[in-house]
Amino acid sequence: MTQPLFTLDAILAATGGRAEGVSATTINSISIDSRELGPDALFVAIKGDRFDGHDFVDTALGNGAVAALVSEGRGTGDGRIVVADALEGLRDLAAAARQRSRAFVVGVTGSVGKTTTKEALRLVFEAAGETHASIKSFNNHWGVPLMLARLPESAQFGVFEMGMNAPDEIRPLSQLVRPHVAVITNVAAAHLEKLGSLENIARAKAEIFDGVEPGGTVVLNADHPQITILLEAAAAAGIGKIVTYGFARGVDWQITEPETAADHSFATVMRGDQAYSLVLGVSGRHMLSNATAALAVSHLAGIEASVALRSLAGFGAQPGRGERLSFGPSDKPLLLIDESYNANTASMGAALDVFASIRAPDGRKVLVLGDMLELGAAAGALHAGLADAVKNSGAERVYLVGSQMAALAANLPSGIVAVHFQAVAEAVDVIIGDLAYGDAIMVKGSNGVGLSRIVAEIKSRFAQS
Structure with missing residues (x-):
């Protein structure tokens, strides 16, 4: 018989909580998302930057969670394990898991x-x-x-x-x-x-x-x-x-x-x-x-x-971190290099170095670069400093997204920069419309810029073509 992740007694001992109408005696998964619940799940109602998990406790219980870990004073009802603070309770469970x-x-x-x-x-x-x-x-x-x-x-x-x-x-x-x-x-x-x-x-x-x-x-x-x-x-x-x-x-x-x-x-x-x-x-x-x-x-x-x-030897790049995808006919595919998850000067340089080694299947090399965020006063100089790596990458068309990319645009030949967009919403349709089978495109930028929208649209439109 598979050992449970935690027994109810172990959860109560680790967190100092109290159970209110909890019928389950074991849990086998833990989640903070009411939409993604594993088997015999404990839902932990943490308060994030955008959402408060306490607003979704009933939804989680309705979706199959066997219990919810909640902060004191944040609602009542069956199926709740009440602790002083839900995030601290999660840390207590983490410490207990590590201890054993x-x-x-x-x-x-x-x-x-x-x-x-x-x-x-x-x-x-x-x-x-x-x-x-x-x-x-x-x-x-x-x-x-x-x-x-x-x-x-x-x-x-x-x-x-x-x-x-x-x-x-x-x-x-x-x-x-x-x-x-x-x-x-x-x-x-x-x-x-x-x-x-x-x-x-x-x-x-x-x-x-x-x-x-x-x-x-x-x-x-x-x-x-x-x-x-x-x-x-x-x-x-x-x-x-x-x-x-x-x-x-x-x-x-x-x-x-x-x-x-x-x-x-x-x-x-x-x-x-x-x-x-x-x-x-x-x-x-x-x-x-x-x-x-x-x-x-x-x-x-x-x-x-x-x-x-x-x-x-079987290791490959992860989604958003250099993953390569091909769409369309095998003799003339669209090659996508997805680097959309994050970017700083080191990862940008490494990605551009890889892009330099890539040949387009039967078309152009297209580069989409988004702002590198959280660089403070050095941002302008660090973005401008990408110019040589961009030029050496062999990109024939470069799309730039974000206000910080103005510094890079000013240091690139005018003929290579297709368009400089301030936001990704302006860029999606223009970039997708410019792509064709045979092209190679790399998309790279900080996650907060939202270049994953461009990647998702490429996957959607070219997979359906």
Whole structure:
């Protein structure tokens, strides 16, 4: 018989709550969305930026939730577990799940590549045993507790992504997750608006060290100038074991002889005198870096290198993070590279480098770039600084979306910029109308710009053609 995720008694003990008319004795899933409920679900009524889950408690119970975790004073009725605060109650469940777990737990953060690295680790761990990993980009003050609360007691491996856009956000997440291994994928110009400098970004990322279990390890990408800050912070946090990786000389896991093709990447990864042949089904030096992080962590977890390398050979880009899709006739398809989920200077440069290696099937190379958000006073210069990478990408038509892209437009040849739109709503029909089978199009920008609308429309219109 499958072990339940939590018994009602365990929920009450962890949260200090009281049950009001709850008939279920076990729950097997946890959700904060009344529309997406798993089997025997506990609905947690947290208050978000746009919605308050307490407004949807009755809907969730009507949709099949067996109980709802609610804040004191926020409604009455059967099926409720009442706690002082629902979000704190979710954190209590997360702490309880972590406390009972015997899994090898990994925490991942970084300016770029944390979701991709998390997915690479998930793939490798799944080949070795029962694995639980964060979904999507559930990496904030409610996403991490939700993912951790879902950790089954039987899991052998757990992988959790942690994000931030201000100081003092990662520390409490890491202290909740208590990773045996903490990974920092890199430090780049993201969230400068609130953090002010790359040095401050590095210090904010280093907060992950404060939750590392005694005797644990940190795994650091060394291919950025802020590596010294991270090394010093790790030592100050009492981390006894530090593992480095990257293209830089002298790292513990060095990526050598990198080659990138249209849809594959190759490298030899050196660990001392030991050489590993790394092959990926996705293009990009940054992907080789993410996969090497997974290779290093899997070694710490005691997984054979052959198992890890075999798993990574099947690794592909994720939706919104470099996923490639083809539409139409096989001899003349429309090729879409979907990079619409997020963007900062590091990820933009990496994506443009990949786009430079791609040939259009039988048409033009079209580029859609949206603002890189939260860059503060440096935004203009950082957007303008993309000009050479855009020109080197081979794009024949460039569409720009967002006010910050004016700085890039001013630094590009007038003939290459098709249109500069202020908002995505103006752009969708124009861009779709300009596309034809045989073209290759890459869409890249910060999630807040909404370029996913363009991706969705491409999928809809060309899939139906």
